[in-house]
Amino acid sequence: MKLAELQSLFQAAVLTGDAEDGALLDVVAPPREADRPTMMGVYVNAYRLRLAEFLDEDFPALRVLLGDDDFEALVEAYIDENPSRLRNARWYATRLPEFMRESENWSANALAIGLALFERALTDAYDAADAPALSIETLAEFSPQDWPRLGFTFHPSLRLIEVAAGVLDAYAAATADEQDEERADEEDEGALEDRPSDASESETIAIWRADLDPAYRQLDPDEYLALFEAMAGQSFGDICQLVAFQNEGQSATERLARFLVTWFSEGLVIGVAEAK
């Protein structure tokens, strides 16, 4: 049997979980003591265990939300339908939220899908590309009459997501279950303080990397829209016109200026340039 044919046969046995594939076992030499299916089983079991570990590492809060049995059923289904085509295992689990959306068993669970989106954004923020943040003083380089034409570039780690209401509470509850309860409680308190109070069916969240650790903050709908447009390349003036701010009796320009100060202070802005 040629090497290519042997490798195809071997891989098929691992992917189908068949450690007793007759055609393959015919070319496996007798082990010293164990039988051949037992030894092929080492590869078959290692394959699924390893892929499950990748999902476990990236979605610990989702496991808590779903419970072990449901999470493991999800993992098994994902592994069955998503054999890896990636050289680097870092990105194996990354399609889990889309898989849940497309799957009959999971598509109705908006909270679980939202939590999966949130945890993926945290993972992506952790090792996103580096870029030095600008300080607010950068704006002093531009005269006030130039402001309407200013456009902004944001840190590569920054992600905006709109998910079912309750995702951040579910995350806080899940991480509070972890051993380091004291630290988790502190983080929860901080996150809750920043959370807008209006009840709605969805919540909008910004996730990024602050220094070397992932950070996140719930955004009210106005700020979400403003940041979304700014990330899409709209200028300060265009965003003011696009976004009709309703709250707090402030002008759109004042509110957007306040948001901008926050974005600078959180290290989100890495570039400012006058649009042509």
Add this chain to the structure above:
Amino acid sequence: MKSLPRLGYGLGLRPVYYDEILSTRPPVDWFEIISENYMIPGGRPLAMLERFRADYPIVMHGVSMSLASTDPLDLDYLKALKTLADSIEPAWVSDHLAWTGVHGRNLHDLLPIPYTREALNHVVERISRVQDILKRRLVVENASTYVTFTQSEMPEWEFVARMAERADCLLLLDVNNVFVSGFNHGFDIDAFIEAVPADRVAQFHMAGHTDNETHLIDTHDQPIREEVWTLYERARRRFGDVSVMIERDDNFPPFSELLGELQRMRDIDAAIAADASRSAA
């Protein structure tokens, strides 16, 4: 043959030990990284690697090169690997005598090959190409295996020796893998040690494994077992003071436990050196 530096006694660089290493500056001569864990855009892992690299020699050890696969070489992977190597300037780059998948799939495991002339030609050609692309000599490790194939035409050690000579690569002798594979397949582990060309061995791996009675599994989650220490001593007497490190990838013990295993290596090596001095006198 241009030899690689003798780095001494190293450990795997794992995030769980980052803080302790930075704060205590333990007596470790060098660190080995899993290359793929740092083949990412940015963030904490690369920032930490830069800090360690400033103070220690680093070796890059990969798990995804798939040297023995019949799929085409993954040039994007090799390019990314070279970018990382150009950035951190490792003492050397290593990977395994294994394949990880075919038909574009990746099983994320080190899979076994038949020790045939066909496989040897294939692997030699690929190592040569990888060395051309990376512009450095590759260090290739013997993997732990759980099955062998009836069509094998030579023992593993002969395959490894011929591969190293023909591809002009260097070898990473994983002492634990020799023991695990020898136990599983019933081959003579001393014959393995004797057959590997001494001038090609650039590094040793040491690690723990799991004993399932009828077979052993290379899990890297246990202390190094006594039988592997015995084989280490034999390897040391044959190959001299090549660089050595301990792989620990799960069930992480207090860092002091790994330092204890490194000290045991130093003690064994000192005793061998003392023997050699007495014989010379």
